[in-house]
Amino acid sequence: MTSVTDTSASPPEKNYLNEKITVSSWLLSLDHKRIGLLYLISLLVFFLIGGAAALVFRLELLTPEANLLRSETYNKFFTTHGIVMIFFFLIPSIPAVLGNFLLPIMLGAKDFAFPKINLASWYVFMAGGLLGIIATIAGGVETGWTFYTPYSTMYANSNVILAVSGAFIAGFSSIMTALNFIVTIHKMRAPGLTWFRLPLFVWAMYATALVILLGTPVVAITLVMIFVERAFGFGIFDPALGGDPVLFQHLFWFYSHPAVYIMILPAMGVVSEVISCFSKRRLYGYKVIAFSSLAIAVIGFFVWGHHMFVSSQSTFASLTFSFLTFFVAVPTALKMLNWIMTLYKGSVSLASPMLYAFGFLGLFVIGGLTGLFLSTLGTDIHFHDTYFVVAHFHYVMVGGGVMGFLAGLHFWWPKMTGRKYPEAIAVFTAIVIFVGFNLTFFPQFQLGVHGMPRRYHVYPEEFQLLHIFSTSGAMVLGFGYTIMAIYLLWSLKFGQKAGSNPWDARGLEWETSSPPPTHNFHQTPVVRQPVYPYEAPSVTAPPANDSPEASHG
Amino acid sequence: MADSHPPYLAHHFEDLEQQKQSATLGIWLFLITEVMFFGGLFLGYIVYRGMYPEAWHLGSGKLDIVLGTVNTVVLIVSSLTMALAVRSAQINRPKACANYLLATIVLGTAFLGIKAVEYSAKFFPGEDAAYVLIPGANFFLDSPFSNGVQLFFSFYFTMTGMHAIHMIIGIGILAWLYVKARQGTYHEHYYNPVEVTGLYWHFVDIVWIFLFPLLYLIGRH
Numbered sequence: 001m002t003s004v005t006d007t008s009a010s011p012p013e014k015n016y017l018n019e020k021i022t023v024s025s026w027l028l029s030l031d032h033k034r035i036g037l038l039y040l041i042s043l044l045v046f047f048l049i050g051g052a053a054a055l056v057f058r059l060e061l062l063t064p065e066a067n068l069l070r071s072e073t074y075n076k077f078f079t080t081h082g083i084v085m086i087f088f089f090l091i092p093s094i095p096a097v098l099g100n101f102l103l104p105i106m107l108g109a110k111d112f113a114f115p116k117i118n119l120a121s122w123y124v125f126m127a128g129g130l131l132g133i134i135a136t137i138a139g140g141v142e143t144g145w146t147f148y149t150p151y152s153t154m155y156a157n158s159n160v161i162l163a164v165s166g167a168f169i170a171g172f173s174s175i176m177t178a179l180n181f182i183v184t185i186h187k188m189r190a191p192g193l194t195w196f197r198l199p200l201f202v203w204a205m206y207a208t209a210l211v212i213l214l215g216t217p218v219v220a221i222t223l224v225m226i227f228v229e230r231a232f233g234f235g236i237f238d239p240a241l242g243g244d245p246v247l248f249q250h251l252f253w254f255y256s257h258p259a260v261y262i263m264i265l266p267a268m269g270v271v272s273e274v275i276s277c278f279s280k281r282r283l284y285g286y287k288v289i290a291f292s293s294l295a296i297a298v299i300g301f302f303v304w305g306h307h308m309f310v311s312s313q314s315t316f317a318s319l320t321f322s323f324l325t326f327f328v329a330v331p332t333a334l335k336m337l338n339w340i341m342t343l344y345k346g347s348v349s350l351a352s353p354m355l356y357a358f359g360f361l362g363l364f365v366i367g368g369l370t371g372l373f374l375s376t377l378g379t380d381i382h383f384h385d386t387y388f389v390v391a392h393f394h395y396v397m398v399g400g401g402v403m404g405f406l407a408g409l410h411f412w413w414p415k416m417t418g419r420k421y422p423e424a425i426a427v428f429t430a431i432v433i434f435v436g437f438n439l440t441f442f443p444q445f446q447l448g449v450h451g452m453p454r455r456y457h458v459y460p461e462e463f464q465l466l467h468i469f470s471t472s473g474a475m476v477l478g479f480g481y482t483i484m485a486i487y488l489l490w491s492l493k494f495g496q497k498a499g500s501n502p503w504d505a506r507g508l509e510w511e512t513s514s515p516p517p518t519h520n521f522h523q524t525p526v527v528r529q530p531v532y533p534y535e536a537p538s539v540t541a542p543p544a545n546d547s548p549e550a551s552h553g
Numbered sequence: 554m555a556d557s558h559p560p561y562l563a564h565h566f567e568d569l570e571q572q573k574q575s576a577t578l579g580i581w582l583f584l585i586t587e588v589m590f591f592g593g594l595f596l597g598y599i600v601y602r603g604m605y606p607e608a609w610h611l612g613s614g615k616l617d618i619v620l621g622t623v624n625t626v627v628l629i630v631s632s633l634t635m636a637l638a639v640r641s642a643q644i645n646r647p648k649a650c651a652n653y654l655l656a657t658i659v660l661g662t663a664f665l666g667i668k669a670v671e672y673s674a675k676f677f678p679g680e681d682a683a684y685v686l687i688p689g690a691n692f693f694l695d696s697p698f699s700n701g702v703q704l705f706f707s708f709y710f711t712m713t714g715m716h717a718i719h720m721i722i723g724i725g726i727l728a729w730l731y732v733k734a735r736q737g738t739y740h741e742h743y744y745n746p747v748e749v750t751g752l753y754w755h756f757v758d759i760v761w762i763f764l765f766p767l768l769y770l771i772g773r774h
Contacts, residue, residue: 110565113575179582187575217586221593233689234707241700247600251593
């Protein structure tokens, strides 16, 4: 352990949080860290809305009859849940919050290449989100988050135009964020920070940004086509004119399948950082993990047809898409093997971020492998549009995406706020969330195998027991999130001061103070070490009296 | 290092070269997203043209070839004046830069004006017109291919409409650049905004270069 500076003893240092505290200094801030926090607060509100909608329809599903919601209202609730969670929580979650906060610091830069575009992205996002909320308040949308035609364009009697416009506008904010990421990673790296010295989180963000840039414009124009058909009566997907509703599905999934990689690649980046830190080892197979992110980004663009195995797609096309879907599992499996190899003979400690990372590993394996059932042409005919699909993508999106987000939030919380949360309660909460998640979604695999279709609120009595398990799991999950909200808010005021490097981690973000100063570093850092130098002592080792939980195990 | 941070160098960049490279990479990435955006429309066009070739032929013949051709020339000349504006800034002639920007604005506006004339001829075909070409409930064409022609016009209006929106945004940016250029903001050391806007303008022109033959010329060979 080299020089130690105990920041908790000295008077409060100027940092990005206390430099200016007026409302306009936040709302007009060009500082990527403050914009990251603006995103964090907004996304948590959206997460609350989407989660509340899910709790309501899970309650309805407790009984085989309709007691709480009418069919149309039920449809509106699951549509709100889907649109909010996908467009306004999962897609921006890790990139817009953690990516925004961390990327320039990890690159040793003062800010992103285009700070004004970064701030604009938050306003654009909020405008899109507001339209989405207005669509819900004005009476809701019942098309499902997929807006399938011709239902969405010709028959749906709800606020499709508002919801579509909201998703369209939110897409611009994704593009702005992604563009900033790629330019900044290319042009703003600190001296000595070569590509293979970048943390894997940065590689994951780069791959994510590529998918966003290439995919989002396609869904944007697709939503424009729905818009002109609904608003002006143009007949783009109208079968009566010879238009093809399946063309909509192709265009939609060309973005929306890669969108699951937008949601999962960042989580993989977080998990790489966390596993390396809590195994106290350089990641095994660094380059394999880095390039597999790019491979997932590229191959992910050629698998969209697996959503149309039963929508009149030709058998030859289906065979091709089936093969390519199996193929995209390969780089993911490579990552998985390398993470496990990192754990092997590492000094593993079970701190709360690591528990979420372990949760990711286990749940994502289940989510990924059940994806193979669905990419198999024969089994997909049975599983298509059943609860099996619902369970599969929740294991990937929540078990993968949200667990990754929570791992990252807990890992970098001390850096973002300068405070530590109560570790014991955090560990307990991680276990509650893991149990609640599995109780909610594992029964849904069974429901799907036995033929319960998705998006129905009345069902035969033999499914009731499994639905009761699922709903009680959702309650446990909601309880877990509530405790988390309480202890994180509590920590803002009463948490122990974190110090620069509470986890004894490696990386440029741990070499600046917590919370970081406005320009991230007092002088531009120069990188002389390879990435993840866990064999060498930290430049900013934690104070000796500050015994972190990370040191046992 | 004394004057290494002139007023036109943003504080978070180390030097002008880094700032210039970032802007250039940024605009090219943005143009890639634009290619994907218009790509969706071109894909739909290709699919339906393959399904209904006769209707596409018929629909194309209903467009005004003269106005379309004039507009193509107007737009290509506007690309020339845009390129000259960038060049003028690079060789330190801010006044010429401003004038060329103004010329580009005028030509772009002329394009939109001619487009408006074309559109209004479709919207108000006259009392005794034998057809109404606006897609929707009022669409009318006495032809066995009328449904396909309606699809063609859905694409015609969506594609040219999206292109026109890009033109309007471009003219807005050019107007802002013009005001700045009159103040002498752009010179040999700092011309990123002009160059980057130029790339966007050329891109919008190129979209038209594809739209013109695909929409106007398929009925005429």
